[in-house]
Amino acid sequence: xxxxxxxxxxxxxxxxxxxxxxxxxLLIGFSTRNLWNDYLGLALQGILSVILSFVLPAxxxxxxxxxxxxxxxFSLPVSRKQLLCTGxxxxxxxxYVPLSCMIVYQGIANALGLKILLIALIEALIACVxxxxxxxxxxxxxxxxxxxxVMMGAYSFLPLAVYxxxxxxxxxxxxxxxxxxxxxxxxxxxxxxxxxxLADAVGAKKIALLCLITLIIYVLVFGYLCFRHYVLRKAxxxxxxSDGFFCYPLVISLYLLLSIFTISTNFGVRSPRxxxxxxxxxxxxxxxxxxxxxxxAAHFIYKRKFYFTYKMPVFFILAMVLSLCFAxxxxxxxxxxxxxxxxxxxxKDYCMINCWNEAGDGDRTYxxxxxxxxxxxxxxVSVYIEINRWHGMPGxxxxxxxxxxxxxxxxxxxxxxxxxxxxxxxxxxxxxxDTESGMYYNYELMQRPDVExxxxxxxxxxxxxxxxTEYGEYRMTNxxxxxxxxxxxxxxxxx
Amino acid sequence: MLKINGLTKGFGDxxxxxxxxxxxxxxxxxxxxxxxxxxxxxxLRCISGIYEPDGxxxxxxxxxxxxxxxxxxxxxxVNDDPYYPMASSIRTLKEFYGSYYSLNEKxxxxxxxxxxxxxxxxxxxxxxxxxxxxxxxxxxxxxxxxLLLDEAFDGLDPIVRLDLKKALYDFIQxxxxxxxxxxHNLKELEDICDSYGILENGxxxxxxxxxxxxxxxxxxxxxxxxxxxxxCFEQFxxxxxxxxxxxxxxxxxxDRNEVEEKLxxxxxxxxxxxxxxxEELFIYEHEGGRx
Numbered sequence: 214x215x216x217x218x219x220x221x222x223x224x225x226x227x228x229x230x231x232x233x234x235x236x237x238x239l240l241i242g243f244s245t246r247n248l249w250n251d252y253l254g255l256a257l258q259g260i261l262s263v264i265l266s267f268v269l270p271a272x273x274x275x276x277x278x279x280x281x282x283x284x285x286x287f288s289l290p291v292s293r294k295q296l297l298c299t300g301x302x303x304x305x306x307x308x309y310v311p312l313s314c315m316i317v318y319q320g321i322a323n324a325l326g327l328k329i330l331l332i333a334l335i336e337a338l339i340a341c342v343x344x345x346x347x348x349x350x351x352x353x354x355x356x357x358x359x360x361x362x363v364m365m366g367a368y369s370f371l372p373l374a375v376y377x378x379x380x381x382x383x384x385x386x387x388x389x390x391x392x393x394x395x396x397x398x399x400x401x402x403x404x405x406x407x408x409x410x411l412a413d414a415v416g417a418k419k420i421a422l423l424c425l426i427t428l429i430i431y432v433l434v435f436g437y438l439c440f441r442h443y444v445l446r447k448a449x450x451x452x453x454x455s456d457g458f459f460c461y462p463l464v465i466s467l468y469l470l471l472s473i474f475t476i477s478t479n480f481g482v483r484s485p486r487x488x489x490x491x492x493x494x495x496x497x498x499x500x501x502x503x504x505x506x507x508x509x510a511a512h513f514i515y516k517r518k519f520y521f522t523y524k525m526p527v528f529f530i531l532a533m534v535l536s537l538c539f540a541x542x543x544x545x546x547x548x549x550x551x552x553x554x555x556x557x558x559x560x561k562d563y564c565m566i567n568c569w570n571e572a573g574d575g576d577r578t579y580x581x582x583x584x585x586x587x588x589x590x591x592x593x594v595s596v597y598i599e600i601n602r603w604h605g606m607p608g609x610x611x612x613x614x615x616x617x618x619x620x621x622x623x624x625x626x627x628x629x630x631x632x633x634x635x636x637x638x639x640x641x642x643x644x645x646x647d648t649e650s651g652m653y654y655n656y657e658l659m660q661r662p663d664v665e666x667x668x669x670x671x672x673x674x675x676x677x678x679x680x681x682t683e684y685g686e687y688r689m690t691n692x693x694x695x696x697x698x699x700x701x702x703x704x705x706x707x708x
Numbered sequence: 709m710l711k712i713n714g715l716t717k718g719f720g721d722x723x724x725x726x727x728x729x730x731x732x733x734x735x736x737x738x739x740x741x742x743x744x745x746x747x748x749x750x751x752l753r754c755i756s757g758i759y760e761p762d763g764x765x766x767x768x769x770x771x772x773x774x775x776x777x778x779x780x781x782x783x784x785x786v787n788d789d790p791y792y793p794m795a796s797s798i799r800t801l802k803e804f805y806g807s808y809y810s811l812n813e814k815x816x817x818x819x820x821x822x823x824x825x826x827x828x829x830x831x832x833x834x835x836x837x838x839x840x841x842x843x844x845x846x847x848x849x850x851x852x853x854x855l856l857l858d859e860a861f862d863g864l865d866p867i868v869r870l871d872l873k874k875a876l877y878d879f880i881q882x883x884x885x886x887x888x889x890x891x892h893n894l895k896e897l898e899d900i901c902d903s904y905g906i907l908e909n910g911x912x913x914x915x916x917x918x919x920x921x922x923x924x925x926x927x928x929x930x931x932x933x934x935x936x937x938x939x940c941f942e943q944f945x946x947x948x949x950x951x952x953x954x955x956x957x958x959x960x961x962x963d964r965n966e967v968e969e970k971l972x973x974x975x976x977x978x979x980x981x982x983x984x985x986x987e988e989l990f991i992y993e994h995e996g997g998r999x
Contacts, residue, residue, distance in 0.1 A: 218807030225803065226793060281791030288756045289808050290781035448758045449719055 215302060216295040223273065223303045230272070231307065237261055238311035242318055252323075252415060258315040259411065262308045262341065263404055267365055269304040270349040271358070274443070278358045283448040293444040301345060301439070309341045316415070325415060333414040336425060340407030343431040347403045350435045351459075353442035360455035363514070367464045372401035374471045378478070385481025386548035388630030389623065389654040399424075403431050454516065461515035469508050470532055476500050477536035482544055482631060490541065505529055547631045564619055566670075568641040568661050615673040618666050619643070626656025709734055710755065710854060710886055714764030716910075717750055724750045726910030727764065732886055732903070734853070737876065739897040739918070740890040741990050742907035748890040749788065751907065752856045755888070756785035768854055781809060782853040788862060790843040798827035798842055809850040816849035822871055837863040848875055855879070857889045861896045873900050898986035906993055914993050918986065925989055927982040928958045928971060940974060947992040959984065959992045 224231065238258060245254035276282035286296065313334050320330040351368045352361040376398040383390040399405045406424040413421040455461055480493040487493040494501075508529060512520050543549060622643050629639075639657035646653050670676050710732040717725040724747040732738045742748050753759040755766050757773040757780050765772050771779040792801070798820070805811060820827060823841040825834075831842060840863050847855055861869050877900070879885055891897050897904070898918070905915035914921070925947065932954050941949075941958070944967060948959035955978075960967050964981065971979055984992065 222804050222807060226796070226800065276791075279791065281787065281789055282793075284753065284756075284758055284785060284787045285791045287758045288780060288783070288785045290777050290779075291808060292777045447760060448753070 214295060214298045216291050216299045219291060219296060219299045220303060223299070227272065227303075227307075230269075234261075234265065234307055234311060238315065242315060252319055252412075255315050255319050255411070255415065258312050259408060262312050263344070265308045266304075266341075266344040266348050266404075267369075269307055270300075270345060270352050271361060271365075273300045273304055274349060274353060275358060277353055277443065277446065278356065278361055278451055280451045283451045287448050293446075294440070297439060297443045301342075301349065304345045304349070305338075305341050308345065309338055312337050312341065316411075320415065323415070325418070329414065329418050332420060333411060336410050336414050336420075339425065339428050339432065340403070340410060343403045343428040343435070344407055346435040346439050347431055350438045350442060353439065353446070354457050354459045355455040356450045356453045356457075356460075357455060360460065364455070364460060364464065367468070369402070369404070371467065372398040372405065374468065375401060378471050378474050381475050382478050382481075382543070383548075383551075385478050385483040386543040386551070388482075388548065388552040388627040389656050390552075390652070391655050392653065394652065400427050403428060456515075461511070465508070465511045465515065466528070468511070469504070469529065470536075472504055472507075473501075473529075473532045474536045474539070476504065477533070477540045478543070480537065480540040480544065482547060490537065501533060552627050552630070564643070564645045566619075566622065566641065566643045566662065568667075612673050615670055615676065618662075618670055619645070622658065622662060622666075623654070623656055625660065626658055629659045630657070709769065710888075711767045712751075712755070712764070713767065715751070715754055715761050715766060716763030717747075717754055717759060717761055723910055725754065728907075728911050730905060730912050730915065732888065734886050735880055735884040736903055737880060737887045737889060737901045739894075739901035739904040739986075740888055740907060741892075741894060741897065741904060742890075743994065744892075746907045747910060748907055749858050752785060752787075752858050752888065752890060755854075756780070756783055756856055758785070783856065784809070784847050784850050784852040784854075785856040786840075786843045786847050786858060786860065788859040790839055792831040792839065792842075794832070796831055797829060798825060798831065798845070801831070801842070801846065802827070805846050805850060809852070811846075811849050812851050813849075815851060816845070819845045819848045819875065822875070823868065835863075837865060837868065840864060841868060844872060848879060851879065851883055851885070853883070853885050855885060855887045857887065857891075859891055860889050861891055861893050869896060876900055894987040894990055895985070901986075904986070906990060908994065922984060922986070922989055923964065925959060925961050925984050925992060926964050926967070927984055927988075928956075928960055928967065929978065929980040929982070930956045930958070930971060930974070930976040931978040932956075932974075933977045936974065943970065959988070 238261065241254050241257045241261065245257065276286045287293070289296075316333050316337055317330065320333065325333070348365055348369075351364045355361040355364045376393070376395060379397060380393050383393055395405070399409065406421075406428055410421040410424040410428065413419050413424075476497060479497065480487055480490065484493075487496070505526075508525070509521070512525065623645070626643060639659050641658040641661040642655060643658060644653065644655045710730075712728055712730040715725050715728040716723065728751065740748050740751065750759065754761055755768075755773060757766075757777070760774055766774065768779055768783060773779055773783060793804075796804075802811065802816065823838075823845055825838060825841060825845065831839060834842065844857075844860075847857070860872070864872065873896075876887060880887065889897060889901065901918050903916065904918050904921070905912040907913070941956075944958070945961040946958055947961055948957075950957040968979070968981060
């Protein structure tokens with residue numbers, strides 16, 4: 214499988230690159246020697262590894278994109294399988310050796326333990342192989358060096374583009390979800406998964422099993438695709454148009470769809486200034502025109518000439534109509550009912566309610582509270598009620614009543630989000646974070662929670678209250694709070 | 709022996725080689741000629757195992773050159789525009805080729821001196837001719853059993869051409885190797901080839917021994933002192949004809965003695981027979997094929 218002669222040749226011919234990698238790795242190790250606990254060196258080495266995972270396949274497998282080089286390499290008395298395996302081995306070695314040295318270096322410094330260290334080293338190897346075969350497969354799906362680099366960039370940014378569209382959709386259509394965690398798209402990116410897996414191994418000392426399995430699947434799938442792209446490759450593909458399905462045709466179409474959905478989803482519940490579709494199109498027309506220009510430019514890069522067929526505007530218009538239909542459906546169904554898919558009874562790990570102060574009688578209670586406690590007359594007062602519920606901690610279970618109040622507030626937030634009142638300034642917000650899924654819900658409340666609800670919440674031992682003034686934050690104990698709420702809510706101070 | 713069995717190769721919709729059959733014996737230099745775009749380079753790339761045939765196959769000493777990489781140890785391809793890795797020198801290339809082929813050190817030194825090449829200088833600083841000589845140096849030092857030269861004489865000065873021809877003679881003589889040369893410079897090919905093939909419409913339209921073929925095609929000049937019925941020339945396989953006054957010029961394919969005898973029966977005033985060179989042979993064959 215491996216051709217020793219070719220490996221030796223690669224080592225000799227790429228000696229300057231190897232020296233560069235060695236020196237940079239040494240510099241990283243040396244400059245972060247006092248920051249062992251932060252794993253900064255490992256993070257920097259990880260960044261270097263990511264850069265190398267793009268550079269090395271492009272350098273080592275440059276010959277597939279050059280007609281003359283194809284003549285030289287493919288006429289050698291070495292099988293293509295051997296050339297491929299040796300090339301991949303060289304790339305992985307160049308990345309893995311300095312990375313594993315850094316893992317051992319920081320692992321020893323942080324007293325990681327042999328088991329964790331071994332796990333980290335094995336995981337790093339799988340990460341290196343998966344990222345290299347992924348990038349190499351994409352690079353070889355093209356037919357020229359430039360196209361190979363463009364494809365690697367396009368596919369690397371694809372998870373971010375997908376994330377941006379999903380995030381935009383949630384922001385515009387679904388009450389409570391302003392943004393989603395990058396975790397939702399991490400399985401599209403072997404780089405992201407590799408970082409997370411290694412961070413879990415050395416930081417949290419645990420195995421990110423799902424990431425590990427996914428990366429192994431990546432190795433198998435993209436390893437096979439590399440085989441197809443290299444061993445079964447027709448040498449005459451070099452320096453021709455990159456018109457393979459997974460190349461420009463798919464990439465251009467995908468990015469067009471993602472971009473057009475991003476624009477169209479602005480016609481959502483969150484954008485009440487668009488009374489109707491025609492008004493939206495009038496304002497967004499320029500964006501669609503610009504996108505079409507970019508779409509044409511992408512075809513120019515693909516075909517290396519100005520290219521226009523009736524299919525292009527037809528596809529563009531179809532994509533636009535489809536995305537607008539989707540946006541209209543999302544608007545009329547209030548985000549396809551996704552806002553309701555939340556079960557408070559399951560219990561969330563973290564909840565915070567913020568009530569902003571406003572000038573007016575309605576805020577007297579809060580102001581009086583803070584003045585009494587701190588002796589400071591505040592220009593503004595915010596009341597934060599934090600409800601923490603950590604799994605498995607005895608005695609800190611959230612009461613049913615607290616759960617009910619929070620659920621009521623959430624329903625109020627959803628109601629107000631989809632009502633015509635949503636343009637009013639909100640005076641309170643409630644956020645709930647599910648630390649298990651990473652989801653973060655945020656509800657803007659036009660009507661603040663009433664004092665009675667606050668008082669009932671404050672009785673729950675898992676609730677903490679913080680008063681923030683311009684002079685600083687004052688966190689109250691549960692007993693202190695209870696005392697105060699009893700005193701002031703039951704017997705409010707007169708003006 | 710090189711044997712091409714129904715080789716077919718196309719690029720997109722264009723079929724470049726179409727069921728091509730050819731056999732080339734060992735210890736011979738085969739000249740591959742054809743017009744631009746005829747598919748000479750494609751054919752050489754198929755032989756060397758770079759291109760996968762769409763149909764048919766190429767066998768060298770009974771082994772498929774595309775499927776079995778081991779046989780490629782005996783084959784070396786010198787393309788028309790050689791590739792050299794960045795910052796490589798002859799010395800680094802020697803290491804590269806030396807690890808795949810059994811490189812003859814004595815031959816390497818000999819041709820390095822003959823071509824006056826500096827083995828430590830970066831090849832990128834070489835002229836086009838020197839770059840070509842570099843690959844020829846390795847071709848001659850590796851001493852393959854099948855040497856494929858694409859546009860071998862391009863960019864070489866007359867002295868190097870002469871050296872190369874001599875080197876090829878010695879190579880054939882010493883190693884009993886087979887050389888296939890494609891070139892547009894037919895005068896150069898004529899000097900060294902013993903057999904040839906004309907590639908046309910994806911097939912070898914004409915092939916054979918060069919001397920025999922040349923003997924089979926001749927230029928005939930005839931002058932008559934009487935009016936002659938031109939239909940009497942229809943009995944000949946005329947590849948080319950011209951008439952100036954009462955003087956006829958013909959290029960006729962066929963046995964020289966037979967043709968001469970038949971033409972004599974027409975009682976020409978003058979009958980001259982002139983041999984054709986390889987270039988004319990190619991032109992007339994090509995013209996004949998087109999007609």
